Structure formats: structure tokens, C-alpha cells
Amino acid sequence: MNINDPAQLARIKAEIVDSFDEELEMQMEEDRLDDLFEEATDPTAEPLLDRKVYFQELFRLQHELVRLQDWVQHKKLKVVVLFEGRDSAGKGGAIKRVTQRLNPRVCRVVALPAPSERERHQWYFQRYVQHLPTAGEIVLFDRSWYNRAGVERVMGFCTPDELEEFFQSVPQFENMLVRSGIILIKYWFSITDDEQAFRFNMRIRDPLKQWKLSPMDLESRIHWEAYTKAKEDMLERTHRPETPWWVVDAVDKRKARLNCISHLLQQIPYEDVPKPSVQLPDRARNADYYRKPVPADMYVPDVYGTPDAGAPRHVRKSGA
Template identity: 80%
Template structure:
């Protein structure tokens, strides 16, 4: 009985280690502050409190997932913000304990030549959820109001058409039964500069930097103006924007998840009792050995 209890504890601890591994990686980056890349940061949320609340909120996300399946809801959550604003980290924490068949992430690459000549929203429509699904967009159709506008990838006429069309497009989604939630992750100029320098000095994170990221630093003010106009023109009663203060990444994740849970009333879903059936055994069954050369070497 003691051995069984120890194995159960080890299994639970192993599931927590997934989050701890991600967090230790971020803590390793924070140590680079000592190299003079940034002024001393303000104290963040207590580590124990962070993990306790994160695991509690993730448990609630599982309950929400069950409710979405049970009620056959269709949920779309948009994550927008500047480069390095923490959207990806928040999405990871939302999806970490969820069923990928129920909750999936959409992060589309740059449009192809064919997609550039389609109706602008056409490439996003196939990724919308069916009944019983949640879809998280890591950037969305709001690329047009942000990077495409600032970097000159769309014309002024296309931008005007977007602002004219997107409120009706989102009203159509809501009328169709989709629950649409839009988040903007907000960071300061200084914080973005700091996070970019973290990535530049860390070989494990350099892949996250793209030429477009570098350009975004040059065009900080243009992105600010674009964001302000976007929020003003697309913050509607049917699809309001919610701004997440994201300078403190841990607080941003907790606040975003807690708010997301408040947007969809949910309850416990009745579930039948589950019993593990006895394994059927046959006297003539023989488990044949695996050839030694097929095993992965046990280096550890």
C-alpha cells in the first residue's frame, strides 16, 4: 500500500514538473539581468502563490472544457499584442492540462499568394470551432490592423475596408452561436526592449527573434497608433476588447485565465462512475521478447 501511495505521489509530482520546467527556463533568463541588460525589476507575485493559483485555475479550465463539450458550445479566444508581450506563455498555461481535441491553438503563417487574393477573413474561417470546441488564436485577423498596416503589407483602402467589415464579421460569429473573447496583452516600451535583449543573449531563445521583431522596435510609435485606432474602432458591444497588463508575466497569466473563466458560466458535468475492467488473460498468450538492438540506449 505504501509503494502504491508513493507511485501516486510521484505521478502527481511529475505532472506539476511540466509547469516547473517551463518556469525554471524563464527564471534562467531572468538571471541574465545581472549582466546589465535591464534595471532591477519590481518584485513579482510570490512563487508559491503563483503555482497554487495556476494549478487551481487550470483545474477550473478542465471543468470549463467539460462544460463546453457537454453543452456543445463554440468558443473563440483571440490573443493579440506586441511581439514578446507574453501571448504564447499565456496560451501554453491555458492549454497545458486540456484535451487538444477539444481546445486547439491556431497560429497561422504568413499568407500564401493565393490567400492574399482571397476575401481577407477567408483563411481564418476554416479554423473556427465546431460544437464542443475551443479555439485559441495566437494572433488573428487583427494582423491587418497591426503588422500589415505598420509594415505596409496592406493598402489604406484595404485597412479601411477591414475596419468597416470586422465589426459585422464578428457580429455574424456571435449570432451564429460562437462565444468570442478578445485579449490584448499590453507591455511597455522598456519591457519589450528588455525581453528582446533576453532573447538576443540566450542561444535557446534566439529562434524566437525574427526580422519582423527587429522592425517592430523601430516602429514602436506606429504600432502604438495602430493599436489605439484598432481598439477604438473594433471595441463593440458584441465583441469587446479586454486589455491584460502583461509587464509581469506571471500575474498576466493568472489574470487572463481567471477572467476567461468568468466569461463562460459553467457547472460540473455529471459523469458516470468509471471502473477499470479486469484484463482478460489467455493461457496460450505468450509475450515475445524484443530484439536487443531495437531498444533505445539507456544513457540515463
């Protein structure tokens, strides 16, 4: 690859910009949702983190996450990170930013649905054990076995005896994980009552986000105080020196993501991994090779082929 060639250099720059587009698109989408509720913003509130600073820090931290990923593979580490918090607390957004530049074969996300009839009669931790990492893997749990101490407790999906058994068992279970060599990190994303109401209202009014608002989410608003008591009890009974909880102030989403990623990087000492230089081999060329043409009717229609044509005719604008 010749970076002195203007055409090649332009192509390299375009590729780099393209890699940033996904993050920019997600952030622009959140700003669009903020605009829907612009009238509800508090002029006296602390300003959000500046976008330029946010992106600079996010890309720097994501570069460090790639280094951490390489170290985890190199040292055959096993890492489990739990993301817990109220509905709309920002767990999913933080997880996206952690995984965005990482290899999905190394770092994967586990977000389990409600247990099946069979799973309800298993040992409670059994459905989670099968998703634990092997050597060289990072597993992020978008909600975890702490469902029992939160939603199951508040919504009456478990009995008081089952809840107490959970509190008695979870320290032993997590000790077993740590003794087996797993690095266990637990985050609780904390938001205020007003902030959750604000985010739920944004979801209600935005058709692209309404799918995120489940009946269980709506029910959680009714039981805000019960969830608060359950959280306080959970943190008090399961915060231990061997497996501590870390609370992320998540009212400002950008700060929460940066603070969480920065803290995560500090939990696992890592170094650069030596890598052999990679050379792209020349393609083998055979005199009798012939690339057959693809039939025209097999191509996806090139409706966006003309740069100045604007949106294709079949794409309707909102309200059209």
C-alpha cells in the same frame, strides 16, 4: 488501485509530481533567462508575484479550466479566444498555461503563418473561417484577423483601402460569429517600451530563445510608435459592446497569465458536469498467450539508466 499500499501511494505521488514538472520546468527556464540580465533589473520596481502564490493559483485556475472544458463539451458550446499584442508581449506563454492541462481535441491553438499567394487574393477572413470551432470546441488564436490592423498596416503589407475595408467589415464579420452561437473573447496583451526591449535582449543573448526573435520582431522595435498608433486606432474602432476588447497588463508575466485565465473563466458560466464512475476492467488472459521478447538491438540505449551516474559521457556541458 490501493492507496493504502505504500508502494502504490508512492507511485501515485510520483505521478502527480511528474504532471507538475512541465510547468515547473517552463518557469525555471524563464528564471534562467532573468539571470542573464540580472544587472539590468530595477531595484525600485514592483516585485514579481511570489512563486509559491503563482503556482498555487495557476494550478487552481487550470483545474477550473478543465471544468470549463467539460462544460463546453457537455453544452456543445463554441468558443473563440483571440490573443493579440506586440511581439514578446507574453501571448504565447499565456496560451501555453491555458492549454497545458486541457484535451487538445477540445482546445486547440491556431497560429497561422504569413498568407500564401493564393490566400492573399481570397476574401480576407477566409483563411480564418476554416479554423473556427464546431460544437464542443475551444479555439485560441495566437494572432488573428487583427493582423491587418497591426503588422500589415505598419509594415505596408496592405493598402489604405484594404485597411479601411477591414475596419468596415470586421464588426459585421464578428457579429455573424456571435449570431451563429460562437462565444468570442478578445485579449490585448500590453507591455511597455522598456519591457519589450528587455525581453528582446534576453532572446538575443540566450541561444535557446534566439529562434523566437524573427527579423519582423527586430523591425517592430523601429516602428514602436507606429504600432502604438495602430493599436489605439484598432481598439477605438473595433471595441464594441457585442465584442469588446480586454486589455491585459502583461509587464509581469505571472500576473498577466493568472489575470487572463481568471478573467476568461468569468466570461463563460459553467458548472460541474455529471460523470459516470469509471471502473478499470480486468485484462483478458489467455492460456496460449506468449509475449515475444524484443531484440536487444531495437532498444533505445539506456544512457540514463544508473541514477548516480550523472550525465552521460556524450552530453557536453556548456563551454566544454
